[in-house]
Amino acid sequence: MSKHLTKRAEDYSKWYNELIVKADLAENSAVRGCMVIKPYGYAIWENMQAELDRMFKETGHENAYFPLFVPKSLFEAEEKNAEGFAKECAVVTHYRLQNDPDNEGKLRVDPEAKLEEELIVRPTSEAIIWSTYKKWIQSHRDLPLLINQWANVVRWEMRTRLFLRTAEFLWQEGHTAHATKAEAVFESKQMQDVYANFAENFMAMPVVKGAKSESERFAGAEATYTIEALMQDGKALQAGTSHFLGQNFAKAFDVKYTSKEGKQEYVWATSWGVSTRLIGGLIMTHSDDAGLVLPPKLAPIQVVIVPIYKGEEQLDAISERVNVFVKELRGKGVSVKFDTRDTMRPGAKFAEYELKGVPVRVAIGNRDLENGTVEVARRDTFEKQTINQVDLVEHVTKLLEEIQENLFTKALNYRDSHITEVNSFEEFKEVIENKGGFVSAHWDGTIETEDKIKELTKATIRCIANDAKKEDGVCVFTGKPSTERVLFAKAY
Amino acid sequence: MSKHLTKRAEDYSKWYNELIVKADLAENSAVRGCMVIKPYGYAIWENMQAELDRMFKETGHENAYFPLFVPKSLFEAEEKNAEGFAKECAVVTHYRLQNDPDNEGKLRVDPEAKLEEELIVRPTSEAIIWSTYKKWIQSHRDLPLLINQWANVVRWEMRTRLFLRTAEFLWQEGHTAHATKAEAVFESKQMQDVYANFAENFMAMPVVKGAKSESERFAGAEATYTIEALMQDGKALQAGTSHFLGQNFAKAFDVKYTSKEGKQEYVWATSWGVSTRLIGGLIMTHSDDAGLVLPPKLAPIQVVIVPIYKGEEQLDAISERVNVFVKELRGKGVSVKFDTRDTMRPGAKFAEYELKGVPVRVAIGNRDLENGTVEVARRDTFEKQTINQVDLVEHVTKLLEEIQENLFTKALNYRDSHITEVNSFEEFKEVIENKGGFVSAHWDGTIETEDKIKELTKATIRCIANDAKKEDGVCVFTGKPSTERVLFAKAY
Known part of the structure; x- marks a missing residue:
């Protein structure tokens, strides 16, 4: 392999792929879309895990482990979740190989060993976890239930990129159950704050905290809170999400508790996750033409x-x-x-x-x-x-402290100089195409407009920022009235 | 659920299963043979992991992560490994579900989304890792390669028991590559020592260190070193194994290095692992009719x-x-x-x-x-x-120190009083049937005798202990000459 690293200005995407391999972070494997995380890359993940795990425990969460497989029928229980997740995934249909009688030395699937019900390799664990919570939750005394899992998940992505989008990836998924709506909403926002704190203070990666528009929400969520970062090439990266799930999963899996007053109530839920994708974000926030730049707080070797x-x-x-x-x-x-x-x-x-x-x-x-x-x-x-x-x-x-701070300040300056307010669709397209970054624009609140803008510019609504101030205006696309600006960007 | 815990003397197996559920360690899931590890059980695993991980790093190992899936063809490469592992396992054949046109609200496998080559959910990772090492190893400077992985693996076991034998389990698997046979043998024995140290000093579980007989070896190994513990019911538990793999995997995957002298040589390999099975061993070493007894060094709450x-x-x-x-x-x-x-x-x-x-x-x-x-x-x-x-x-x-020590001493006394030397097959059967524990007996060294004894008594050779002294004698079964005693027991 040549020692030469492509320059970012030449081909950002090529630079990214080369850097990951040359810096010994990861590489593609013999399995389509699955990566091997090499020791140096994995050491960064271990540092991230240690810090996040500490933060989760400080906020009262415990770790547990649920099965890798989800029976197909459990996916069917929560309709939106099934729509959103159960389609493109790895399906186990058989449980045995045998020597191939037609091909010496080869193995084949044993046709007799067909599963009665197919098993899906978890793309996310709401279904298997909520089918379990039904057994764990009876009384208000069992609540809140605050559980996190560190695990591998699989989504059959057609176009994959190391760390950013791989068929298998490592992540953590928090799944909590609460007696009241207010507590669940508080939890989902608290975890958004934990993620933002981790991103900014450990990864030195500034993020915008906000809520997703309806069409960008997690399937089955009533609200999705996100942290959005900006990469050096002007594209946004969704770095972590926290979902308020309402009572959707509780209803799908019939999870009720007896309240202090003796009434049967459905519980309220959240889920939240970050993944090895963060390593992609870390790379594209700080690194340069000479290679990787790591913030001291996460560097395996400081x-x-x-x-x-x-x-x-x-x-x-x-x-x-x-x-x-x-x-x-x-x-x-x-x-x-x-x-x-x-x-x-x-x-x-x-x-x-x-x-x-x-x-x-x-x-x-x-x-x-x-x-x-x-x-x-x-x-x-x-x-x-x-x-x-x-x-x-x-x-x-x-x-080391100075470097940590400098990396954050530099990334923050870049990010802040790449949030552009626009007031016409011409301006919108101009900025998205030439400058990149976040475009702050009025939007009429409809999915149709969102879809149309995406079609024309490839930009999506990254979030409605938590600190967006109320301001009367008109949608850049339809001219219809709007009361606040939202952030658009092209995204990974 | 009743608060009453079955007494060990009444039904040891029932006591074990009840204890796990009542002490909130784990439970069966909606997926056949797969368990849910509950927060309290998982906290014990986290404590085990932290200590083992520290020991692995102290002995120069780094963590990495390899894909969950292994393409079928990679399994075929190493014949013995394929024989031993690729048979009873979960096979992914498709990558998509779709709405079932015949069954509203249901999903079915999309027949168009069939994989060209089936993927096996890893039962162990030698095949995928050695196909990767081929790319990583060229020169003697790349050796030794000392890598460990924390992962989930799946083996389609027909009869499962919480922690002891589950279809999916959590484990670590070390995979190392060395320039010389001596280094690889040293590594495999060193890791046996690490496991024994962990078992005795943290789990307070005494173990016999030894080598497996040929028929009990890992498929593809030239030697398997084991640590064998004794449970309270007189059955042995294989608690961890470390394999000297010779050049078998290097040859199967064509992994060669250029030596200092400029020659092309196959590398030498080891692999070693312990799993959540250790939690089963921990339970059956110390616990009593009142419930779980945990050694302070691994107790989530001390x-x-x-x-x-x-x-x-x-x-x-x-x-x-x-x-x-x-x-x-x-x-x-x-x-x-x-x-x-x-x-x-x-x-x-x-x-x-x-x-x-x-x-x-x-x-x-x-x-x-x-x-x-x-x-x-x-x-x-x-x-x-x-x-x-x-x-x-x-x-x-x-x-806390005193309790840690007392638990070990108690278990050691029990174990030591349950190693019985026998000199006839009558004695052998008598001890295996009535007293339990390890039976130390002469054996003629043949697989036939081993098989016959197993058939008649259900006892297997647990190991040839490292400290077995040379002693002339005759096989308890065939009367043929033997030079050392080996340890038999019924085992989990």
Whole structure:
């Protein structure tokens, strides 16, 4: 594989695909649409999981695990959900292979081992979970039920892209049950806040919090709350959603509780999820033509130390000094790698860690040993600085915070300069086509107009922002009256 | 559901199933053979995972993620593996459902959406992983490759039991590649040691380390190293296995590397795994007629504090004191629950936490407040002690260690008193039938004898223990010469 990485300006999509493979994050597998997440990519996911899991537990949720398979009949129970999810998915029809009598050494499906009822590989777990909740919920004392699951799901996508849209992906799905509508609405908005907090404070990825229009809602939801991020190429990315499901699933699966007053009531539900798609968002928020740029809070390696030496004696002298720094930095919770490989020159190592987005690189050579100095380079700005060894630990820990902040500020400035208010459809098309980003426009509130705009421009309503202020205006497309602006964009 | 738990002596198997449901660990789902792991059971698995994951990383392994599906043709590549695993498994044949034209509101498989090649839901991942390693391994510099995966797998078992044998289960599977045979053998034995260390020091479950006889080996392995535990009913449980795979998978998938000397060589492989089955082992090692008994190191709740009060005022006074203990204990890394529910009497709470195996229970009432005392009860021995509040934190932390140790010692004594040397087949049958446990016997080393013994007694060779000393003798069944004893038992 060539070391050359396509430039973003040349072909953003090609840059993205190449970067993922060259930075050792993931690759396509022998199974159509399914990816292999390589150790370096998976380490980012583990860091994301750890933080999200902590946030879920802090807000009172517990993890559990439900079956991979959903019997077909359970999908039929909630009509909209079936419409939305049960169509393009992997279907298990048989439970045995046998030696193929016509083809020595080959296997074939055993025709005798046909399942009575087909099993669907879960595209999402509402159906199997709500059929279980029916057994778990009897009384108001069983509520709220606050459960999360970390799992793999499968959706038979025709056009796939690493991390952004794959047939199998990893995610978490929260499924909660509540006694009142108000509690369920509160929960769904709370989880939107948790996601926004994670995106902004850990991924350094600014997001707009908002509600989906009816046609973009989750099948079976009464409201879908979303966090929408903006990628460097001007396209939006739906990064996480939280659904208020009303009583739809409770009614479909007959889940009732006895209230304090002794009445039988249907419970209220939410579900919410984020997936390995976030890694795609992380890449397209910060990375550059030299490779990946990772925010320190999620970087598997925060600091790499590269020795510059000739011969083993010099390496030994450098190592002795470096091992002290490594210990000190690890003591402060910093993830450090000391790269002593003798099969690669320092320049090649520098390029490798740039490609892999390691936030801080420290180089130390023979002269540094004499002078008591080291060279510190930051990945986000490429700035280099020679500092005293005694200041290293403090300098690096501060620098990591600074990089985290700088990445967020940079992404926020880009995002904020790419929210454009338009007041005519001409302007709308012009901005969507040439500038990209979010277009803030009045809309008449109908699905017809939304569909028509999508057809003509490929832009969809990303959300009605939570902080959209009321403002009288007219729909950019139909001229009909409108009371607030919504955000349109082309999206991943 | 009745609160009554069947006694072990009455019906061990019934006790096991009831306990799992009553202690809120897991339950059967709407999908044949697949279980729902409930939050309390899943919390035990999370504690197991955290510790194992730490051990794997300490021994140089990284996590990655490979596809859920394996194309049928990849299974055909390694013949023995195909024989062993590709038969009883879930097969995906279609990728779409559609509305059933003959049955309004129902779905059916879309006959047009048939896959060209069937996909098998992974029963284990050697095939998909080795087809990937072919791309990753070129040079000796790419070795060793030390990768682990946390995943769900599916094996179409006909007779399933919660945790012990389920169609879908959660596990980790390590898959490593090495330049030399010696390194691969070392790795497979090292991981057996890691498993044994985890079983004994965290699960408090003594294990015998040994090698499997040829007929009990993993399909495609040249050696299978196992850890074998003994359950309270005298049956053995295979708790974890580590396989030296030789060059079988490297040859099947053509994975070669260029050695330092510039030669093309096949790589050497290992794989190793433990699963949610461990939870079954944990239950059957320690629990009793009152319910679950959990070793403190894996207990989701290590200490529960139950207030005994009349009226809110008393509860407030107790809470004020207890909150200080809770904070101090958490500061020491102890997981504490303060149960202030007003919907349940203290006695009912005591019974609940006994059932759930919480290692230490602290009760505090109005009189304790006056006297500066608390009552501390341990789950393993039911001993109760009144101690001074000022000593609580130190007492409890020590007690947790003591309980951990006591559980191990108790299980070890039971296990050691259930390894019986026999020198005739009459004795063999007598012990297997009436006493249970491991039978240490001479065996002539043939599969025929092994099969015959299994047929007659249901006992199988659990392992040839690592510490089996050389000793001349004659096979208990055929009278042919033998040089070492092997361990037989009935097994789960």
